[in-house]
Amino acid sequence: MNIPKVFNTVTPYFFVTGADKFVDFLIAAFGGEELGRSTSPDGQIANAQIRIGTSIVITSEAPPQYKPMHNTCYLYVENADAAMKKALENTETAKAASQIHLVISGGYLNGSSTLLTFSG
Numbered sequence: 001m002n003i004p005k006v007f008n009t010v011t012p013y014f015f016v017t018g019a020d021k022f023v024d025f026l027i028a029a030f031g032g033e034e035l036g037r038s039t040s041p042d043g044q045i046a047n048a049q050i051r052i053g054t055s056i057v058i059t060s061e062a063p064p065q066y067k068p069m070h071n072t073c074y075l076y077v078e079n080a081d082a083a084m085k086k087a088l089e090n091t092e093t094a095k096a097a098s099q100i101h102l103v104i105s106g107g108y109l110n111g112s113s114t115l116l117t118f119s120g
Contacts, residue, residue, distance in 0.1 A: 006035065006049075007056055014059040015069045019045035022059055026050045029087040030075065053077075 003009060016022045023045065026032040030052045037048040044061040052075070062068040077083040 006051070011055075012057045012071065012073055014057065014071055015062040015066055016059055017062055017068050019048065019059050019061040023048050023050060025090055026052060026057070026059075029090040030077075030083065 014022065023032075023034060023037075027034060027050065032050040032052045035049040035051055035056065038046045040046045040061070045059065047058060047060050049056050049058050057073070075083070
């Protein structure tokens, strides 16, 4: 099996509306590091790889022939309360992206596309 060294056997891939804002959110809220990006001729993200902790996620703008996909990811963080606070501080970016649910201890931020659950 030929898995690039930076990836795991399973790598989450998000087809979203507002991929550029979703990348900004992942970086601002979770200390993500953008490893690479390719764009389509119209300037939208065709593929972006973001490292969050020890994992890499991939995202792209959902093309017209595909709807944004619903996803759920479980994030392990050092301090779930601090991670939630930082994510909530960046909700304007999140709202501009994929309407992200942020869930911790039963609380959530309304949205419809991506569910991020924290454990610390």
